[in-house]
Amino acid sequence: MLRIWGRLSSANVQKVVWMAGEVGQGFERVDVGGPFGGLDTAEYGALNPNRQIPVLQDGDLTLWESQTITRYLAARYGGEDWWEADPARRALQERWMDWMLSELQPALAPVLFGVVRKLPGHTEPEQIAAGVRRSEAKIAILEAELQRRPFLAGERPGIGDITVGCGVHRWLNMPVERAARPAVERWYAALIARPAAASALPLPVT
Template sequence: MIEVWGRRSSSNVQKVIWALDELGLEFKRHTVGGGFGGTHDPSYLKMNPNALVPVLRDGDITMFESNAIVRYLAARYGEGGLRPTAPRALAAAEQWMDWQQLNVVPHISAIFWNLVRVPADQRNDTAIAQANARLKEVLAIADATLGSSAWFAGDQFSFGDIVLGVLYWRYSRMDGERPDTPNIRRWFEALQQRPAYRKWVMVEVGNNIAEWNANEKALG
């Protein structure tokens, strides 16, 4: 059976277990990371010397890096589904997964960290403002793309939707104004109809560090 190491509250772990469920694959998850610890244990460091989550083991294959894991799963188990077959759609999925990771994740993460993961007296309001300003620009790019296709790779859901799908849920649950992006809103509403997304991604985040810690502990 496929095994995954990582806590459910981790956005990077959520990418992997969402993909596994979309593919209809059974898996066993081990709770490590964050407040649960375990990532510096010698046995874990043999699997991931970075001491981060997630780690995936599939038979004799053990790997880390969430995006690489999702791509591997799609290639091995989701050809024609999670992994597009048509070259144009595959190219788009690859492109948008990398684009989201580089251009969207850092800004949503900066907002999330300062609003949720640190005490209020340690928040960096300048960093939040800068991240919001940059997000307005980059989300407009994604919104324009989704104006001409249902999903980032075209008419079919693919691994190209997973990075932003995970982070956008977190973004939607935090306090604050968000830019008006009607095509992203339509895409986001479609994601919420997917059972695997509802099960693994649509979990409570919290709006402060106490709520986050409580939710992380409850999720395991």
């Protein structure tokens, strides 16, 4: 059985939990990070010298970095349903994984920190408004893509949908005013209806 280290309020942990569920792998999840602490222990430092979450243990293998873990689970356990054999088709999925980290996640962070977590130094209305504007610009890109196809790289969900889906779950469930995005909302509804997603994406967003 897999062991996943990390609190479920983390989008990086959510994608790993979701992927494990999609590929049919049972797991034990250990709450660490945030209010649970534990990242500064010698035990955790031996698992991940960066002292970040998540960490995956699969037998003798220990992995950190959420994107790497997601790819590993898809490649090892998902078959071609989740790990495309064609490098070109797989790249269409992986670009969205990278987009989530480089574009959407940084845009969402000020909104999450200011509106939901109310962290000191992040609650100024101007900061939050700037985060909302930046997030809207990124979600508009997603809307245009999803107007052309059911999922990010074709007719069925893939690793890109899982990764971006965790970010959109936050966006659609934070108490901010948003533009209507019917294609994004249709896509999100299809994702959240999947049992593996429903168990990985808790509400309320915290």
